[in-house]
Amino acid sequence: MGRGVIILVALAGLAVYYFSNREVNPFSGEREFNAISVSDARALGEQSYVQILQQEGGNVLCLERCQSDAAEEAVSTVREIGARLQQAAIDYENDLRAEGWDFTPVAREFAWTYNVIQSDQPNAFCLPGGYVAVYTGIMDVTGNFDGEVTLGDLDDPDKLAVVMGHEIGHALAHHGAKRMSQGQLAQLGVAAVGVGLGDMDVGQRQMVMQAMGVAAQGGLMAFSRKHETEADRIGLELLVRACYDPREAPDLWERMGQLGGGQRPPEWLSTHPASATRAANFREWMPEYIEKYEARCGALD
Ligand SMILES: [Zn+2]
Numbered sequence: 577m578g579r580g581v582i583i584l585v586a587l588a589g590l591a592v593y594y595f596s597n598r599e600v601n602p603f604s605g606e607r608e609f610n611a612i613s614v615s616d617a618r619a620l621g622e623q624s625y626v627q628i629l630q631q632e633g634g635n636v637l638c639l640e641r642c643q644s645d646a647a648e649e650a651v652s653t654v655r656e657i658g659a660r661l662q663q664a665a666i667d668y669e670n671d672l673r674a675e676g677w678d679f680t681p682v683a684r685e686f687a688w689t690y691n692v693i694q695s696d697q698p699n700a701f702c703l704p705g706g707y708v709a710v711y712t713g714i715m716d717v718t719g720n721f722d723g724e725v726t727l728g729d730l731d732d733p734d735k736l737a738v739v740m741g742h743e744i745g746h747a748l749a750h751h752g753a754k755r756m757s758q759g760q761l762a763q764l765g766v767a768a769v770g771v772g773l774g775d776m777d778v779g780q781r782q783m784v785m786q787a788m789g790v791a792a793q794g795g796l797m798a799f800s801r802k803h804e805t806e807a808d809r810i811g812l813e814l815l816v817r818a819c820y821d822p823r824e825a826p827d828l829w830e831r832m833g834q835l836g837g838g839q840r841p842p843e844w845l846s847t848h849p850a851s852a853t854r855a856a857n858f859r860e861w862m863p864e865y866i867e868k869y870e871a872r873c874g875a876l877d
Contacts, residue, residue, distance in 0.1 A: 579772045586768030594761060602669075602677035603749050603810055611760065612753040614682055614704075621703035621752070622687065628709065635694040637712075637727075646727035651692050653730050654710050657737045657818075658690040661744055662706065664817035668810075669748070683748060696725050698835060702743035704752050714739055717831050737820040738811060738828040745810030751803040758799055762792035805857060812858075812865050819873035822865040826858040 598607040612620075629636050642648035662683060669681035686706030698713040712725050718736040719729025730736075746752065766788045773781045808825070816822050833851030870876060 579775065583769055583772035586772065587765065590761065590764055590768065593764075597757070600677060600679050601749060602672040602679045603806055608754060609757055609761065610750055610754045611757040612750075614680060614685075614750075614753075617750065617753040618685075618687075618705035621705035621707050621747075625689070625703050625705075625707035625709070629691060632693050632695075637692040637694060639691070644727070647692075650712070650715065650727050650730060651690075653733060653736070654692050654708075654740070655690045657733055657740055657820075658688065658708060660818035660820075661737065661741055661814050662686070662688050664814040665744055665748055668813060668817060682750075686747075698832075700739050700743050702740070702747040704747055704750070706744075706747060708740065708743065710736070710740065717835070718828060721831055732824070734815075734820045734824040735828045737815055737818065738825045741811030741814040741818075741820075742807045743811075744814060745807035746803065748810060749803070749806055751807065755796070755800065755803070758796060762796065766792060805854075808854065808857060809861065812861060813868075816865050816869040816872065819869070821876065822862065822869055823876070826855055826862070829854050829858070 593611070594609050597611045598609050600606075601608045629639070637643070637647040638651045642651065665683035666681075669683050672679070673681060683706070688706040688708075690708045690710070692715075693709055693711050695711040696713045697711050698717050699711040700709065700714050702708045712727065712729070715727075715729040715736065716723065716725045718739060719731055766785065769788055770781075770785055773784060776784070808829075812822055812825055815825065829851065833854075866876060
């Protein structure tokens with residue numbers, strides 16, 4: 577068989593794989609590729625979470641007992657915010673089902689676990705399955721934002737809720753599983769072309785493979801930016817459903833934009849949309865969410 581035919585057959589196989597593994601995303605209305613089941617993603621989430629907590633060891637606040645009153649307050653604040661957001665997530669999925677979206681709700685099945693990790697890193701995450709960690713470094717950004725990470729940085733639960741809502745948004749929309757699925761597909765595509773290029777000159781083959789790698793990487797980055805925007809929007813919805821002030825969201829991301837590059841966690845380093853894009857999104861969304869908030873929770877001052 578000629579080189580072109582092999583490549584075509586392999587890519588046709590990948591296309592079939594792609595189209596047979598698409599599911600409805602009720603948050604965007606689109607059909608999206610996801611080859612990883614909810615239960616597999618959840619098992620991976622739990623496994624990573626246990627590993628991370630083990631690695632962090634003594635930095636996990638109140639794992640067995642609380643070392644201080646401040647630690648206890650930090651953990652209970654995160655858990656209170658989490659309890660409100662997770663209920664909002666369950667209600668949101670129920671409402672989307674009631675609107676006729678055909679998807680499997682996950683929030684009510686999640687194991688919802690919250691921990692706080694002592695670290696200067698401004699980071700937070702929610703793994704598939706609802707395994708949440710908040711680093712004290714991000715509580716400085718949501719709190720008094722003076723660059724000094726302390727357990728006293730709890731004065732603004734609304735901004736902390738913005739961060740947690742965003743992270744929970746990633747988990748609800750299966751962004752981790754979709755990213756893994758896309759990465760796998762890109763690798764398979766590159767490999768398929770590699771096989772097809774078998775009898776090509778080594779130098780030429782390297783050039784083609786390199787170009788494909790760069791293109792795949794670019795595709796995945798665009799994909800991540802799309803996920804960031806989607807998590808922002810879902811987070812905002814959870815925020816108003818849990819009666820946290822939606823106007824805190826643009827403020828929070830403005831602060832994120834002010835963080836030095838070296839301090840930024842990997843997620844924000846490479847994938848987060850330019851602060852200007854993010855601010856423009858929030859400006860566009862805000863009137864709708866202020867209205868939603870006021871209908872549900874009373875007038876904002
Ligand atoms: Zn994110």
